[in-house]
Amino acid sequence: MTHATRSAAPGIWCGEFDLFNNEGLRGPRHASSRHHRTRVLVRAHGRPLGYLHFDAAPDTVSSREIRVRSxxxxxxxVNADAPEPLVDAPFASVIVCTRDHTELLTSCLDRIQALDYPDFEVLVVDNAPSTEETRELLTAICALDSRFRYLRQERPGLSAARNAGLAAAxxxxxxxxxxDVLVDSGWLTEIARTFRSEPGIGCVTGLVATAAIxxxxxxxxxxxxxxWSGRMTSERYxxxxxDxxxxxxxxxxxxFGTGANLALARxxxxxxxxxxxxxxxxxxxxxxxxxxxxxRVLRAGFAIAYEPAALVWHQHRADDDALRSQLHGYGTGLTAFLTKYLANPATTLDIVSRLFAGVARMASIRTATEQRMLDRVEAPAGAWREEMRGYLAGPALYAxxxxxxxTRQAGLRRS
Structure with a gap:
């Protein structure tokens, strides 16, 4: 695939169609004239079955055509039975960490408010914000919906924000x-159902479908x-x-999934x-x-369950610079994570024994990604290079x- 000339934008509208309800074709974003192709996540009683692709605008794709192709x-x-209703649902905490993304956050919280789950709270953690916009948004929401709470974590970092939510949940x-995620209305119900499916599950993840291409x-x-965006089969690890x-x-x-769709048992x-x-x-x-x-969940003796019915839609980075930055972060995060376990005497040999396989896998990512890319989608220039640079930088950044x-913890102890 050449980068000499850039093709027209892919213009793919992404949506869903459940074979057992009358809602028709719908999606996380409105269709418009810029959408000339369609990708449909087909579901049966909420359970994802797979994707269908149509070389046509979404308003020309008929329900009958979707059913026949399904x-x-x-x-x-396609004839799957409907799941049993969830009874005695445990109280759940939804934790959303954010920083200066008020427009995205508004859409995210709108979808969370529409969850069909009977008993939950929502904690929004404002992480080292540069404005008061998120606080103002949550002040308005909390006044109308007592399920919502606003937390502020001045120490920057997603983990610090997640821990603040954890402490208050x-x-x-x-x-x-x-x-940047839009949850499905049944997301929390399917998470709870999965925790109930067998003893010993410590973590549930789910399908993270692409909101637009x-x-x-x-x-x-x-x-x-x-x-995490294409697997339609329930898995246990x-x-x-x-394994x-x-x-x-x-x-x-x-x-196992991704942090954009991750639930932990208390x-x-x-x-x-x-x-x-x-x-x-x-x-x-x-x-x-x-x-x-x-x-850590696995090493503590718990299982991880991947359940595609616990569905969310993710809004990917739309421009090349943002994508390159994200991929660099994926690279640094991966090798930083591996460095942590390499430096731990309890897991050093475990990591060393997998190094060659790991390097081979990293080397194959570029080819595998380009083979999976849909027709008329081009790899942004420098995407793979930025990810590789991240891999190389991760160990030193973790140190x-x-x-x-x-140093921070020592200072807290002294104070």
Whole structure:
């Protein structure tokens, strides 16, 4: 794929169609004249079955055509039974961490307010804000909806914000999502149902569907993240034989899901503790805190459940510069996370034994991503290079962040 000339924008509208309701084709964004292709997430009683692609604008795609193609593509799964109603739902805490993204946050919170779950609270953690806009927004929301609470964490970093939410949360289930995410109305119900499905589940993740592929940057990231945006099968992972068959397991990046759609059981949190504040967006490492919490949950003896019906829609970075920055952060976060376990005597040999497989996997990401990219989507120039630069920088950045965290903690103890 050449970068000599840039193609027209992909113009793909992303939406969903449930075979068992009358809501028709709908999506997280309104269709417009710039959308000339359509991707449909087909569902049956809320359960995702897979994607259909149409080389046509969304307003020309008929329900009948979707139904016919669904039978051809998904077979007997289109006749799935509806799930049993969830009874005695435990109290849940939804935690949204944000920084200076009021417009995105407004849409995010609108969708959370519409959840069909009967008993939950919402904690919005304003992380080192540069304005008062988020506080003002939450003041208005809290006055009308007592389920919402506003928290402020002046110490920058996603992990610090997540820990602030964790400390204030009252729920048995602690469900995290991001301000650039739009949750499905059944998201929290499916999380709770999954925790109930078997004993010993400490973490639930779910499908993170792409909200739009209107630019090449969005199309590239969509292809870059298939492990959490394309899997339609429920999975269970633990350290007792249920794994993905990879030599990298359980340090496989992304196999368990992502922090944009992550729920923890209170019992698991009590055992594994807080998020590592040397990792995550807003720190020098820029990521890796979700990978770390996944491994810690497994090492504490819990299972991780991936449930595609616990669905959210993610609004990817739309321009090339933002994408390159995000991919650099993915690179630094991954190798910072691995450095943490390499430096831990209890896991050093575990990491060393997987190094060659890990390097081979990193080297294959570019080719695999470009093979998955939809027709007429081009890789933004420098995307892979920025991710590689991140891989190389991550170990030193983790050492710096770890030192800063220890210095801060020592200062707190002295005071």
């Amino acid at each position: 039978v051809d593509s998904f077979g007997e799964t 009252r729920g048995e289930i602690l469900a995290y999502t991001d301000d 209107e630019t090449n940057a969005e199309g590239y990231f969509d292809a870059r993240s298939p492990s 633990d350290l007792r034989g249920r 993905d068959g990879s030599p990298l397991y359980p340090y496989s990046a992304g196999i 019992e698991a949190v009590d055992r594994v503790g807080e998020f590592d504040e040397a990792l995550g967006a807003g720190t020098t490492t820029k990521g890796g805190e979700d990978l770390d919490i996944f491994v 710096r962040a770890r030192w800063a965290s220890r």
